[in-house]
Amino acid sequence: MLDAGIKTQLREHFAKISQPVEIAMALDDGEKSRELRSLLDDIAGLSDHFTLVERREGAQRVPSFSLNRPGEDLGMRFSGIPMGHEFTSLILALLQVAGHASN
Numbered sequence: 449m450l451d452a453g454i455k456t457q458l459r460e461h462f463a464k465i466s467q468p469v470e471i472a473m474a475l476d477d478g479e480k481s482r483e484l485r486s487l488l489d490d491i492a493g494l495s496d497h498f499t500l501v502e503r504r505e506g507a508q509r510v511p512s513f514s515l516n517r518p519g520e521d522l523g524m525r526f527s528g529i530p531m532g533h534e535f536t537s538l539i540l541a542l543l544q545v546a547g548h549a550s551n
Contacts, residue, residue: 465497
């Protein structure tokens with residue numbers, strides 16, 4: 449879902465992280481869930497610090513996902529597919545959760 453140029457830029461940023469991040473997805477069988485899964489697969493493939501898990505219980509919105517440290521719910525949740533400024537917010541949130549706050 450992400451183009452090669454974006455992946456290259458993100459790899460550079462994600463190389464600076466130091467803590468593991470769990471990306472917990474709440475998905476169904478719909479098209480938007482498949483698109484979100486594709487995006488999160490791309491992101492998770494950019495760093496060994498990222499782990500994808502499916503966790504639908506307790507999800508108020510589907511598709512959605514949360515960013516957590518393993519064993520710790522940080523309350524960072526995204527509904528739907530983050531695009532535009534929401535995508536930037538996602539990247540900044542990933543960096544913050546992973547121990548590398550960015551300007």
